[in-house]
Amino acid sequence: xxxxxxxxxxxxxxxxxxxxxxxxxxxxxxxxxxxxxxxxxxxxxxxxxxxxxxxxxxxxxxxxxxxxxxxxxxxxxxxxxxxxxxxx
Amino acid sequence: xxxxxxxxxxxxxxxxxxxxxxxxxxxxxxxxxxxxxxxxxxxxxxxxxxxxxxxxxxxxxxxxxxxxxxxxxxxxxxxxxxxxxxxxxxxxxxxxxxxxxxxxxxxxxxxxxxxxxxxxxxxxxxxxxxxxxxxxxxxxxxxxxxxxxxxxxxxxxxxxxxxxxxxxxxxxxxxxxxxxxxxxxxxxxxxxxxxxxxxxxxxxxxxxxxxxxxxxxxxxxxxxxxxxxxxxxxxxxxxxxxxxxxxxxxxxxxxxxxxxxxxxxxxxxxxxxxxxxxxxxxxxxxxxxxxxxxxxxxxxxxxxxxxxxxxxxxxxxxxxxxxxxxxxxxxxxxxxxxxxxxxxxxxxxxxxxxxxxxxxxxxxxxxxxxxxxxxxxxxxxxxxxxxxxxxxxxxxxxxxxxxxxxxxxxxxxxxxxxxxxxxxxxxxxxxxxxxxxxxxxxxxxxxxxxxxxxxxxxxxxxxxxxxxxxxxxxxxxxxxxxxxxxxxxxxxxxxxxxxxxxxxxxxxxxxxxxxxxxxxxxxxxxxxxxxxxxxxxxxxxxxxxxxxxxxxxxxxxxxxxxxxxxxxxxxxxxxxxxxxxxxxxxxxxxxxxxxxxxxxxxxxxxxxxxxxxxxxxxxxxxxxxxxxxxxxxxxxxxxxxxxxxxxxxxxxxxxxxxxxxxxxxxxxxxxxxxxxxxxxxxxxxxxxxxxxxxxxxxxxxxxxxxxxxxxxxxxxxxxxxxxxxxxxxxxxxxxxxxxxxxxxxxxxxxxxxxxxxxxxxxxxxxxx
Numbered sequence: 001x002x003x004x005x006x007x008x009x010x011x012x013x014x015x016x017x018x019x020x021x022x023x024x025x026x027x028x029x030x031x032x033x034x035x036x037x038x039x040x041x042x043x044x045x046x047x048x049x050x051x052x053x054x055x056x057x058x059x060x061x062x063x064x065x066x067x068x069x070x071x072x073x074x075x076x077x078x079x080x081x082x083x084x085x086x087x088x
Numbered sequence: 089x090x091x092x093x094x095x096x097x098x099x100x101x102x103x104x105x106x107x108x109x110x111x112x113x114x115x116x117x118x119x120x121x122x123x124x125x126x127x128x129x130x131x132x133x134x135x136x137x138x139x140x141x142x143x144x145x146x147x148x149x150x151x152x153x154x155x156x157x158x159x160x161x162x163x164x165x166x167x168x169x170x171x172x173x174x175x176x177x178x179x180x181x182x183x184x185x186x187x188x189x190x191x192x193x194x195x196x197x198x199x200x201x202x203x204x205x206x207x208x209x210x211x212x213x214x215x216x217x218x219x220x221x222x223x224x225x226x227x228x229x230x231x232x233x234x235x236x237x238x239x240x241x242x243x244x245x246x247x248x249x250x251x252x253x254x255x256x257x258x259x260x261x262x263x264x265x266x267x268x269x270x271x272x273x274x275x276x277x278x279x280x281x282x283x284x285x286x287x288x289x290x291x292x293x294x295x296x297x298x299x300x301x302x303x304x305x306x307x308x309x310x311x312x313x314x315x316x317x318x319x320x321x322x323x324x325x326x327x328x329x330x331x332x333x334x335x336x337x338x339x340x341x342x343x344x345x346x347x348x349x350x351x352x353x354x355x356x357x358x359x360x361x362x363x364x365x366x367x368x369x370x371x372x373x374x375x376x377x378x379x380x381x382x383x384x385x386x387x388x389x390x391x392x393x394x395x396x397x398x399x400x401x402x403x404x405x406x407x408x409x410x411x412x413x414x415x416x417x418x419x420x421x422x423x424x425x426x427x428x429x430x431x432x433x434x435x436x437x438x439x440x441x442x443x444x445x446x447x448x449x450x451x452x453x454x455x456x457x458x459x460x461x462x463x464x465x466x467x468x469x470x471x472x473x474x475x476x477x478x479x480x481x482x483x484x485x486x487x488x489x490x491x492x493x494x495x496x497x498x499x500x501x502x503x504x505x506x507x508x509x510x511x512x513x514x515x516x517x518x519x520x521x522x523x524x525x526x527x528x529x530x531x532x533x534x535x536x537x538x539x540x541x542x543x544x545x546x547x548x549x550x551x552x553x554x555x556x557x558x559x560x561x562x563x564x565x566x567x568x569x570x571x572x573x574x575x576x577x578x579x580x581x582x583x584x585x586x587x588x589x590x591x592x593x594x595x596x597x598x599x600x601x602x603x604x605x606x607x608x609x610x611x612x613x614x615x616x617x618x619x620x621x622x623x624x625x626x627x628x629x630x631x632x633x634x635x636x637x638x639x640x641x642x643x644x645x646x647x648x649x650x651x652x653x654x655x656x657x658x659x660x661x662x663x664x665x666x667x668x669x670x671x672x673x674x675x676x677x678x679x680x681x682x683x684x685x686x687x688x689x690x691x692x693x694x695x696x697x698x699x700x701x702x703x704x705x706x707x708x709x710x711x712x713x714x715x716x717x718x719x720x721x722x723x724x725x726x727x728x729x730x731x732x733x734x735x736x737x738x739x740x741x742x743x744x745x746x747x748x749x750x751x752x753x754x755x756x757x758x759x760x761x762x763x764x765x766x767x768x769x770x771x772x773x774x775x776x777x778x779x780x781x782x783x784x785x786x787x788x789x790x791x792x793x794x795x796x797x798x799x800x801x802x803x804x805x806x807x808x809x810x811x812x813x814x815x816x817x818x819x820x821x822x823x824x825x826x827x828x829x830x831x832x833x834x835x836x837x838x839x840x841x842x843x844x845x846x847x848x849x850x851x852x853x854x855x856x
Contacts, residue, residue, distance in 0.1 A: 005522060008286035008461075009269045018287075032254075034316050044270035052270060053193050054281060054445075062525025062704040063565075082283050082445030 002076040010045075013038045025087055027057065028068030030078060045080060056083045095830040101429045107319050113671070114601045115807055116745045119608040121594045127363070129828055135335040135362040136321040136395055144173055144222040146377075146383050146394035147229035148211025150404060151211035151218055153259065154245035154470040154505040154772020158209060158218065162237040166221055171228035171233060174386035176379070177219045178206040182351040200439035202349055204473050205217065205378055207694025211240070212260055213405030213472050214773045217375075222383040222392045245470035245772035249435040250412050252278040253743035260438065260468045263543075278468045280440035284518070285462040287450055293427025293459030297418025301495045304414045305488040305644025306764035306823075309435065310408040312477045313784045316365025317401045322380035323391040325340040330357045337367040338626020342374050343618045349378040358379075361587045362615040368756070370478030372626050375405060399777040406475025407433040407766065409442045413488040415451075421653035423502045425511050427459040428452055430489070434466060434481065437473040442466045443481030449520045451485035452819070454530060454560035454710060455511045470772050476628065478753065479561050479814035483760060483821060487839060490557040490822030495835065501531035505538045505712070505825075512558070512710075519708075529736030529800030534558070536798050537712040542732040552718045552729065553830025559713075561817030563706040563811035564629025567727070569622035572600065572611075572647060574695040580606070583616040586636040590749060590813055595633045595741040596640050599807060603644030606682050622700050623631015630811025633741055633803075634706055641806045642699035650697055654689045655680075705804020709815035711735040713754070713823040718841050719831045721850060724843030725829060727761055732794040738802040738810030750816045759785040765840050 001021040004015050011041035012021060016026065030050075035042040044052075049068055051057055057064045058079040064070040072078060126132040128341055142262040150232055163175040181202055188195035202208070207216050221238050223229035243563045246252045246260075257275045266273035267281045294300060320334040330352075336342040339361040346353040364371065374393040383392040394404070414431040437444035444464040452460065464659075477483075497504045512530045537543060537556070547554060568584040582600055586592060597611035624636070648668045656663045673680045691697055716729040733750045739748040763783040767776045801808025821839055829835050834849040 007269055009271075009282075010286045011286075047192050050194070053197065054267070054283075055269075058521045060524075061519070062523055076246055079523055082448060 001074065002072045004030060004034060004078045007080050009043060013044070013085055021042060026068065026077060027070040027072060028058070031068065053083060054083050055080045074085050092548050097719050105464065112602055113605070114598045115606050115739065116743065117608070118742060119594065119598070120570045121591050121745070124690050127807070128710050130238065132363045132597070134316055134365055135321065138333040138362065138393065140321065140323065140391040143393055144221045144224060144227050144387055145393045146220055146380060146392045147226065147233050148217050148379065148400070148700045149215065149233045149238070149393065150400065151207065151214060151216040151623070153211055153240055154240050154247070155243040155260070156211050156240035157243065158207060158211060158259040158841050159632050161219060161241040163219060165233040165237070166232040166688055169228065169232050171224040171234045173224070173388065173390065174220060174222045174383050175236070176206070176382050176386060178208040180382050181206060181267035182385070184351060185839065187351070192791055197441070198348055200441070200473070201235060201345065204439060205375065213404070215400065215472065216438065217379070217404065220379045220383060220394070222387045224380045230701070246278065247469055247471060247768050248351045249410055249433045249467045249469060252435070252467050252756055253433060261472065264440070264468065267669070268568040270394070278639040280466045280468060281373055283445055283448060283464045285460065286346060288459035290325045290377065290427045290429050290459045290461045296420065296423045299496060299499050300418040301492050301499070302414070302416035303488070303492055303495070303837055305491070307411045307484045307487060308759050309410040309474070310477065310764040311402055311407045311782065312366070312368035312370035313759070314366025314368060314370060314842065316438055317396040317398060318371070318375050318405060319393070319395040320376040320380045321391055321393040322377065324381050324385035324389055326389045326422065329358055332357065332377050332381065334359065334360045334377055335364050335371060336361050337364065337589055337623070337628055339369045339587060339618050340585065340623050341372065341626045342377055345374045346377045346381065350381060350676055358617060358619045361615060364587060367589050368478045369480055369628060370405060370471070371405060372628055373475055386791055392594050393661065395598065397432065398779055401773045402777040402782055404438065404472055404542035406473050407437065408477035409444070409474040409481065409484070411435065413484065413486045415488045415492045417492050417496060419496050419500065422508055423500050423507050425455055425457050428457050430462045432462070432464045435469045435471060435474060437471045438470060439473050440466055440468060442474050443476065447485040450482040450560055451489045453520055453562070456513055456517055462602035471766070478817045482559065482561060482818045483757065486557065486559045486818045487821040487825065490819065491835065491837070492827065494555070494826040503837070505534050505543070508558050509534050512786040512796065526705070527800060527803050528708055529712065529798055533710050533712050533734050533736045533798050533827045534801050536796060537714060537732070539629070540714065540732055540734065540796060542714045542730060542794065547716060551717065551721060551831050552716060552825045553832070554714065554716050555823045555825065555830055557713050557819035557826060559711050559726045559815060561630070561811070561815040561818055563634065563708055564704045565635045565706040566625035566629065566631045566637040567700070567702045568639040569624045569698070569700045570636060570643045571621060571698040572696060574686045574690055576687060578613045578686040582602070582611050582613040582640065583621055584613070584636050584639065585616055585621045586632045589627050590617055590632070591742065591745045592627070592632045595745060596636055598741050599637045600640045600644050602807065603641050604647065604682050610683070622698070630813045631706065631708070634805055634809045634811055635701065635703055637807065637809055638805065639699045639701045640705045642701060643697045646699060647695065647697035650695065651685060651689060654693070655685060658689060658692065678713045689780050703804070705802070707738055707802030707804055707810040707818030709736060709812065711815045711819055713819040715820070715823045715827045717824060717827040717831055719828060719846065721832070724856045726824070726846065728758060728791055730791055732796060733816055734796040734798060736798045736810065737812045737817055738805065739799055739808030740797050741807065741809060743748055743797060747795040747799055749813045753789055753814065753816025754793050754820055755785055758790060758816045758824065759783070760811060760817070761821035761824040761839060761841055763840050763842060765842070812814050
C-alpha cells in the first residue's frame with residue numbers, strides 16, 4: 001500500500017505516527033482513506049480539491065501538480081513539503 | 089513529458105563523465121556568445137531604450153512613511169498640471185474583493201500583489217507606491233507627484249524580525265493569523281506561518297553528543313544589486329490589447345500577474361522581454377507593468393514608460409530577507425553529527441511569503457543527520473516585500489550552519505574537509521523529500537577542494553586566516569518551451585520562452601547543435617515573446633539550461649524524426665532504410681549531413697519542430713569554497729587575498745559561462761558577507777538607498793576567483809546538466825566568517841561583517 005509521510009505539525013492527528021500506509025490508486029483515494037482513519041487531516045492538507053498553497057505534493061521524489069488526481073503505485077511514497085513562495 | 093531515464097550519460101556507449109575525448113562535439117567547447125558584442129558596445133536594447141511614437145513618461149509617488157494608514161489622496165492639483173495626462177491610485181485598479189474572497193487562501197496572494205503595486209488602505213514600508221502619473225516629459229511627471237496630497241495617520245513601524253514576533257509588536261495586518269498547516273491562530277500577529285521538519289529523535293541525539301555548539305545569528309536584508317532598474321513601457325490599445333516591453337526574468341509570469349491585477353484575459357496581454365541588465369531573482373515579481381498599462385489606458389491609449397530610479401529600486405523593490413537563526417548541532421567524539429535543531433525566522437517584508445521554507449530545506453541538506461528538527465517562521469515587517477535573491481534563503485542559512493560546523497571542527501581538532509567527507513550526503517542517501525539522491529558530486533567536490541593547492545599553501549602574514557565552507561542547492565525543473573525552424577541553407581532559428589539572463593541563448597543553441605550534429609554557429613537562438621511561443625516558467629531556480637535544455641533536446645529529436653520521415657518520402661526509400669547517427673542521415677545508400685538534407689527537404693515543405701516539457705530529475709548542486717583573508721585590526725577591514733570555488737556542475741555546456749556564474753555568485757556573496765545591509769532610521773526610512781551608500785563589491789575589492797569545475801553528470805538530463813548559477817552564492821559568507829575567525833580568533837554572528845562590526849568584536853574580546 002502507498003505510504004504517506006505525515007508532516008510533523010500534523011502528527012498530533014495521527015497519534016504521533018510519522019508515516020501511515022493506506023490503500024488507494026490516487027492521492028485523492030489515499031487522502032480519503034487517511035481522513036477516515038484520522039478525521040481532520042484532509043482539511044489541513046487540502047482546501048476543497050486544491051492542495052494548500054503553502055504545500056507541494058511530492059510522489060516518489062517528483063513534484064506533482066495533479067493534486068488529488070495524481071496516480072500512486074502500490075509502493076509509492078507520498079510527501080507534503082513546504083512550497084517555494086515569494087517569487088522563487 | 090520528458091523521461092529522465094533517457095539520458096546519454098546512462099548510455100553504456102557514453103559512460104565516461106569526462107568529455108575530454110570526444111563524447112560531445114559542441115558541448116564543452118567555448119563559442120563566442122551572441123549578444124556579447126552588442127552588450128559591451130552599448131548596442132543591446134534594454135527596456136529603458138524602448139521609445140515609441142507619442143510616448144508619455146510615468147512617475148510613481150511613494151510613501152515617506154514605513155507604516156501609516158492612508159486617510160485620503162487628492163490628485164486634483166496634479167491632474168490640472170499642464171502636460172499631465174493621467175493620475176491613478178489603487179482606486180483605479182479593478183475591484184477584486186469578490187475574486188479574492190472566493191479564492192480563499194489563494195486570494196491572499198492576489199491581494200498582497202495588488203496592494204504592493206499600489207497601496208490601498210495602508211502603506212507598509214518606506215517607498216510603498218501610492219499613486220502614479222503620466223506626462224509629456226519626465227520632469228512634468230516628477231513635478232506632478234509633488235502636487236498629489238496624501239493624508240496619512242502615521243503608525244509605529246516594526247523593522248526587525250525578532251521585534252515583529254514579540255507580543256506587543258505593532259501589527260501590520262489585523263486579519264493575519266499564524267498558520268500551522270491549516271491550523272490558524274486566534275489573534276492578530278506578524279507571524280504569518282510556522283513550518284516544521286522533524287525526523288528521528290533530536291533530544292536523544294543530543295544526549296548522545298560529546299560536543300554541542302549552539303549559536304544565534306542575525307543577517308541583514310540585502311538587495312540583488314542589479315544595475316538595470318525595473319522598467320516597463322506599456323501600450324493599452326483602443327481595441328483592448330496590451331503590449332508591454334519590460335525587464336523581467338519571466339515574460340509569462342509577468343503577463344499572467346498583470347492579467348490578474350487588471351482582471352483581464354491573459355491572451356490580451358503581450359509581453360516582449362528585453363535584454364536584462366541583471367535580475368538574480370529580483371525581477372520575478374511585477375512592480376510597474378500594471379501601473380504603466382493603466383496609465384496608458386487613462387492617457388487616451390498612449391504608450392507610457394515607467395523607470396525606477398536606483399534609490400527607488402533599493403528602497404521599494406524586494407530584497408532578500410533579513411533573518412534571525414539559531415543553530416544547535418551535536419557530534420560524537422569521531423565527529424559524526426548526532427543531532428541538529430534549528431530555528432529560522434525570516435523577514436518577509438510588508439506581506440507574507442519569505443523564503444524561509446527553502447532555507448529549511450537547504451540549511452543542513454548536505455549532511456546526513458538522523459535526528460533533526462527545523463522550525464521556520466515567516467514574519468512580516470515594515471520593509472519592502474522580500475523577493476528571491478539567487479539561491480533564495482540559502483545564503484543566510486549556510487552562514488549559520490557552516491559557522492557552527494567550523495566551530496565543531498575546531499573543538500574536535502578535525503580538518504573541516506574531513507568532517508564534511510564523514511558527514512556529507514552521498515548518492516543514494518535520502519533527500520528532504522524522502523527520495524534517495526540520484527548521482528551527486530558532493531564527495532568529489534570535497535576531494536577536489538582538498539587536493540587544490542589553495543588548501544595547503546601556507547599563509548604568509550599576521551592577521552591572515554583561511555576559511556572553508558560548503559553549500560547545497562536543490563535546483564529546479566519547471567515548464568519550458570522551444571521551437572525551431574530550418575532555413576533554406578540548413579541553418580536553424582531556435583526560439584524559446586526562456587528569458588536569457590546568463591547566456592542561455594548560447595547554451596541552448598549548443599544543446600540543439602549537439603543533438604542535430606551541427607555547429608553552434610549554425611543555430612541562432614532568440615527569446616520569444618508571449619505571443620510567439622508556448623508558456624514557459626521564468627528564468628529562475630537555475631533551471632533554464634536544464635529544463636529548457638530538455639525542451640531543446642526533445643525538439644531536436646522531433647526534428648530528426650520528422651526529417652527521417654520526409655527523407656523516406658522524398659527519396660522514395662522504405663522508412664526502415666533511413667537512420668540518423670552522429671549528425672549523419674543514412675538514406676538508403678546515401679549519406680547526408682544535416683544541412684544537406686535540410687536544404688533539400690525544405691525546398692518542398694518547410695521544416696520545423698517544437699517541444700514543451702516539465703521535467704523531473706533536476707540534479708542538486710554542491711560546492712566547497714576556500715578563502716584567505718587578512719584583517720586589519722586597526723580599521724576592521726577585511727581584505728580577501730585568495731578565493732577558490734569548487735562546484736559540481738553536472739556537465740558544463742559552455743565552461744566559460746559556468747566559470748562566470750561561479751565567480752559572479754562569489755562576488756555577490758562577498759558583498760553580502762562584508763558590506764551590504766539596509767540601514768534604517770527609527771521611523772523606518774532607508775538611509776542608504778543609493779549605490780554610493782549601499783556598498784556592493786567592485787573589481788577593486790576582489791581577487792581573481794579561481795573557479796574549479798567538477799563534473800558528475802546528472803542522470804536526469806540527456807547531457808548531464810545541473811543548474812549552476814545559484815550554488816556559488818551560498819558558501820561565501822560562511823567561508824569568510826570562518827576565515828576571519830582563523831585570522832583573529834573572533835566568531836562573528838552578524839552579517840555583514842563590516843569593519844565597524846569587526847572592531848566591535850575586537851573591543852568585546854580584547855586580544856591579550
